[in-house]
Amino acid sequence: MAHDPVSGTPDARPPRVLGVFAHPDDETVCAGGTLAKYASAGAEVSVVSLTRGGAGQIRDAAVATRATLCAVREGELDAAGKELGLTTVRCLDHPDGGLHRIDPGVLFELAAELLDEFDPDVVITFGPDGFSSHPDHVAVGAAVTAACFARRETSPVRLFHCHLPRSRMLLRDRLAGWVVELTTRFKGTKDFVRALSVFSRETTALGYAADFVSVEWFPAGSYLVEQGEEATSMYFLLSGEVEIRREGEDGQVRVVDRSGPGEFIGEAGIATGRPRNAHVVALDDVTSLTFLASEPITVDRHRDEPGPLLTRALASGDLIDARVSACIDVTDFVGAKIRATAAHRSQYPIDPAMFPESILREMFGVEYFVQVLPERELDTSLLREGSSARGE
Numbered sequence: 001m002a003h004d005p006v007s008g009t010p011d012a013r014p015p016r017v018l019g020v021f022a023h024p025d026d027e028t029v030c031a032g033g034t035l036a037k038y039a040s041a042g043a044e045v046s047v048v049s050l051t052r053g054g055a056g057q058i059r060d061a062a063v064a065t066r067a068t069l070c071a072v073r074e075g076e077l078d079a080a081g082k083e084l085g086l087t088t089v090r091c092l093d094h095p096d097g098g099l100h101r102i103d104p105g106v107l108f109e110l111a112a113e114l115l116d117e118f119d120p121d122v123v124i125t126f127g128p129d130g131f132s133s134h135p136d137h138v139a140v141g142a143a144v145t146a147a148c149f150a151r152r153e154t155s156p157v158r159l160f161h162c163h164l165p166r167s168r169m170l171l172r173d174r175l176a177g178w179v180v181e182l183t184t185r186f187k188g189t190k191d192f193v194r195a196l197s198v199f200s201r202e203t204t205a206l207g208y209a210a211d212f213v214s215v216e217w218f219p220a221g222s223y224l225v226e227q228g229e230e231a232t233s234m235y236f237l238l239s240g241e242v243e244i245r246r247e248g249e250d251g252q253v254r255v256v257d258r259s260g261p262g263e264f265i266g267e268a269g270i271a272t273g274r275p276r277n278a279h280v281v282a283l284d285d286v287t288s289l290t291f292l293a294s295e296p297i298t299v300d301r302h303r304d305e306p307g308p309l310l311t312r313a314l315a316s317g318d319l320i321d322a323r324v325s326a327c328i329d330v331t332d333f334v335g336a337k338i339r340a341t342a343a344h345r346s347q348y349p350i351d352p353a354m355f356p357e358s359i360l361r362e363m364f365g366v367e368y369f370v371q372v373l374p375e376r377e378l379d380t381s382l383l384r385e386g387s388s389a390r391g392e
Contacts, residue, residue, distance in 0.1 A: 018120035019047040020111065020144045022099055022136040023056065024077035024091060025344040029206070030131055030162040031124050032084055032337035033330025034367045038122075039085035040333070046088035046118055049077060050110070050140055053347075055096035059198055060349040072346050080340035088118075100135035107143035108150075115147055120157055123148055127161030127370055132206060148373055159373035163324050164207055167363070168317035171200060171209040172234050172291035174359045176270035188262035193238060195350040197289055202348070208363045212292040218282040224265060225280035231269025233292050237261050240286030245279040253279070323370045331365040338364070 017038050019027050027035060027047040039045040053073035058064050064072040074091040081089035092110075094102065115123070126141030141161065148159040179186045188196065200213045215238070218224055224235055227247050237260060244257035256278065259265060265288070269276050311319045330337070338352045338360055 013044075015043045015122065016118060016120040017043050017045045017122045017124065018114070018118045019045070019124040020114060020140060021047065021049050021125065022134065022140045023051055023053045023096060024049050024073040025053070025056075025080070025341070025347050026131075026137070027077075027089075028080050028084070028337060028340040028344065030126070030164075031367055031369075032080075032340050033333040033364060034124070034328045034369075035086060036084040036333040036336040036340075037328065037330050039087070044087045045085070046090075046120075047077070047081060047086055048090045048092065048114055050092050050094045050099060051096040051136070052091045052093055053096050056347055058346055060345055063349070064346045069346060073344070076344045076346060079343035083336050083340040083343055085336070097136065100139040102139070104139070104143065104146075107139060108146050111140075111143040111147035112150065114144075115151060115155070115157070119155070122158045122160065124160050124162060124369070127163065127372075129164075131162050131164050145372060152373065157373060158371070160326060160369040160371055163321055163368040163370055165314075165368055166207045166210075166319040168210050168319075169208075169362060170291075170293060171204065171211045171213075171359070171363075172270060172293065174356075174362070175264070175291070176234055176267040178356050178359065179264050179267045180271040186264060188236075190262070191349075191351060192354050193236075193262050195354050196236060197238070198348060199350055199355065200289065200291070203363060210293075214290050214292075216288050216290045218286040218288065220282050220284045220286075222282050223279060224282060224286070224288065225276050225278070227276050227279045229276050231266060231272075231274065231276055233290055234267055234270050235265040235280075236289040236291075237263050237265060238287045238289055241283045242280050242286060243283050245281060246277070247279065258283070320368055321370060324368045325371040326369040328367045328369070329365065330367055331361055334361050334364045 015038075017035065019031060019035060021027050021030065026049065035045050035047070052070035054070040056069065056073065058066070058069060077089050077091055099107070123144065125144040126137040128138065128141065130137030130141060145159065145161075148157050151157070197215075200209075200211070203209050204211045204213045218240075224242060239261055241258055241260045242265060243255055244259065245253050246256050247253045265280050266276070268274075310322055312322045312324075313319055335352070338355075341348050342350050342352050
């Protein structure tokens with residue numbers, strides 16, 4: 001669905017968009033590009049988080065402690081809101097990890113109060129899947145949805161549920177291509193090592209990329225790669241050193257290079273599709289972030305056995321829920337989304353400038369939503385208007 005320009009409401013005020021989520025950072029991960037796009041076009045865009053995120057992980061020990069995390073995450077939401085151009089951000093103080101245990105009636109009343117206060121034209125929240133299956137997300141989405149339905153007759157809104165697609169893009173391939181094209185050998189800093197570890201595992205877990213990413217350990221003397229084998233995985237060294245050994249036709253093995261933390265291994269084979277051109281052997285105990293092309297078998301039916309009647313495939317190969325009705329092009333706002341993500345530093349200790357813009361645009365350039373309200377009227381014919389039975 002094409003992006004509709006912000007034109008204001010009949011009473012001449014700017015349109016109002018309200019996002020209601022469970023935790024600080026949900027707004028950015030789920031709909032950051034869309035929120036930034038409408039804010040840039042003149043809408044009044046507000047976000048409310050029902051918790052202060054006190055049960056979240058602390059991925060940067062220099063930023064917060066368990067005692068300070070709530071205050072830190074509240075400040076991070078404020079900083080992210082500035083990056084996205086939001087009009088208002090607010091954190092409520094309900095228990096993180098406990099929203100699904102609150103009486104649904106209480107959450108419903110809370111959601112109704114927020115709708116009365118902000119009087120939005122558009123509401124964005126979670127669908128029944130909670131975007132990532134988090135029980136807090138599910139509880140918030142259910143309460144906000146019920147409150148929107150309750151006011152259909154008096155103050156109707158356009159209600160959208162955030163949707164998480166299953167991308168077919170392989171981060172492994174994009175990173176390999178990027179590294180191979182560099183004119184100098186890539187060696188990431190300690191901050192890049194940490195950032196790539198968080199970024200790759202989060203984006204693949206959420207479905208923005210189709211890789212299986214894991215941390216592997218190789219004892220000293222073991223092979224990471226054997227010359228001549230098919231290139232299916234790529235390695236990013238986190239600790240330890242490896243030796244690159246090339247075996248000639250005469251059977252002699254010669255050392256040609258060494259690599260250590262912050263360097264990629266195996267990118268040439270991935271980028272070219274050719275067999276490995278050298279052995280890679282661990283000189284000491286090595287840990288690596290490993291990117292594989294496909295995910296191991298899992299019992300998670302939602303990820304591996306999408307019902308053919310409930311999903312649709314896009315031209316890119318990505319899978320989306322068949323009910324998705326809005327595809328928002330946020331390519332020009334990916335930078336704002338990534339900066340807002342980095343503002344949530346306790347959760348995402350990344351530098352927005354670390355990653356190639358082309359990869360970020362491909363991963364985050366579109367956001368999907370399911371329109372819930374207003375409900376579509378039922379068709380009264382199986383044929384298109386004005387068509388004949390033969391010509392439809």
